[in-house]
């Protein structure tokens with residue numbers, strides 16, 4: 300259930316908004332002054348804030364500014380004065396919408412729904428699951444093709460990245476150099492299985508504390524390599 304925070308000092312208005320939002324299955328919390336409102340906005344998890352401009356304590360300008368520094372949830376600012384709305388638009392405080400009081404509660408509900416839907420689309424598109432592999436100190440982001448060793452990012456060439464990722468995706472499986480060469484390199488690429496040895500050596504220099512005693516990519520003598528878990 301989506302949680303809405305209403306920061307509004309006129310209690311009758313706040314209650315009316317709350318009733319309408321609750322009828323649409325929102326969970327609603329009201330704060331009647333700016334100080335409590337700002338505190339709740341920063342310390343609790345809400346999905347959207349309906350923020351009155353003129354408030355006792357901290358005003359809506361300041362609340363909007365402070366919340367924006369920490370959170371990107373939608374903020375709908377409301378004010379009785381059309382001039383104030385024009386002014387806050389001009390300030391670019393980062394509110395998502397503005398409404399002039401009085402407005403119909405159903406109009407508010409419609410806007411709340413629209414902003415939540417838009418926000419959810421934004422959030423889901425920006426967190427499109429980057430494919431992450433984490434094994435002990437190694438973190439591989441397959442989507443971004445980046446690698447961190449103990450939190451420090453290291454640069455890998457394309458083939459080094461492909462080889463490391465392939466081995467890490469099949470931990471404990473022993474692959475021969477032939478198999479790895481076929482897997483990572485195109486059949487018509489120049490090179491031979493010695494290329495695999497060279498690439499393993501370069502990867503080890505980046506991922507291992509001690510290349511002569513590897514903790515990640517192990518040599519299985521006479522067979523090949525495996526990624527040790």
Ligand code: CA
Pocket residue numbers: 307308309351352353354
């Ligand atoms: Ca007010």
